Amino acid sequence: MIERDELAATEALFSGFSPPGFPSVPATPSTLDDVDRISRSWASNHAGALRPGSEEHKREVCRMFRETFNPYRPSVIAWPKLRPEELQRLTSLPIWDIAVHTEGRARLRFAAYARSVADADMRAAIMLNAWEENRHKEVLSKLVEAYGIALAPEPAYEYPGDVEWFYLFTGFSECIDSFFAFGLFELARQSGFFPPELVETFEPVMQEECRHILLFANWLAWHRAKMPWWRRPFFEARIATVWLAIARDRIGMARGMGPKEGARHDNSNFTVKGASALSPIEFGARDLMQLCLQENDRRFAGYDARLVRPTTVPLLIRLALFVSRPWARKRARGRLQPAD
Secondary structure, three states: OOOOOHHHHHHHHHHHOOOOOOOOOOOOHHHHHHHHHHHHEEOOOOOOOOOEEEEEEHHHHHHHHHOOOOOOOOOOOOOOOOOHHHHHHHOOOOOOHHHHHEEEEEEHHHHHHHOOOHHHHHHHHHHHHHHHHHHHOOOOOOHHHHOOOOOOOOOOOOOOOHHHHHHHHHHHHHHHHHHHEEEHHHHHHHHHHOOOOEEEEEEEEHHEEEEEEHHHHHHHHHHHHHOOOHHHHHHHHOOOOOHHHHHHHHHHHHOOOOOOOOOOOOOOHHHHHHHHHHOOOOOOOOHHHHHHHHHHHHOOOOOOOOOOOHHHHHHHHHHHHHHHHHHHHHHHHHHHHOOO
């Protein structure tokens, strides 16, 4: 573990970072609508291809992240008053501890990696990503406070010893989590699990996660392309170890070995539990995967098509849907057969 004074130095660098374009005008319904629209849609004025590794690609990626920054929301949230049954549904979700802790780790890991990046534009973009992760943590902290949700004590956030490895681990993890979160959030909206006011309040947070993984995917393409050929095998091996570590982490969660000491909820396998928890109707795994794909495509549709998209999780899900198609058809025929 890195010395405590280095951790303090990183936190001081992060706390002193100023996000771009903070407006002097107050937040109004009109300005909120304007910046919300800008945060969802961006096109480069560069003519021609944006080849990963080129100066043009890097410049436009960083422009995208800077120009789609939402300076108001979710920093100006007015939490809606919930009816008792709505409050009970919200507080019963087994996600709040892990959500707050995940954002706390992400902000430090991103800020730590940003400090190691030599390119000034990319360093500023990743630091802004870290700042937004910190804002997400503050939003979640205010939500649990507003609705009286008790959390387990936060763990100590340690400075990562290998900043690149933890940046990769956190970035790929966000690609997985955001993909499923998009579908679960839409399922909650369709089913009325959350009141419309709360859905509208959290919508900018979901879109920020889309921007985050878009930045990560383009950073990864840029980083790979800029790397000397002799370093590529080691880097690809490193990515493989990251995916293995993520798989081991998720398998451990899915086994549901029970809550750890001091935890209020068992956070394992929330994606599977969440679909049934968020909808009063039967919602199978294939239905959820298809909804996640639709929402993933919808949220990325507003950004310049020349930018790299995260592809691993959508590809795996499409493969799973293809492989499981015969069993789905067989079950469908079984439901249509008349009972004896």
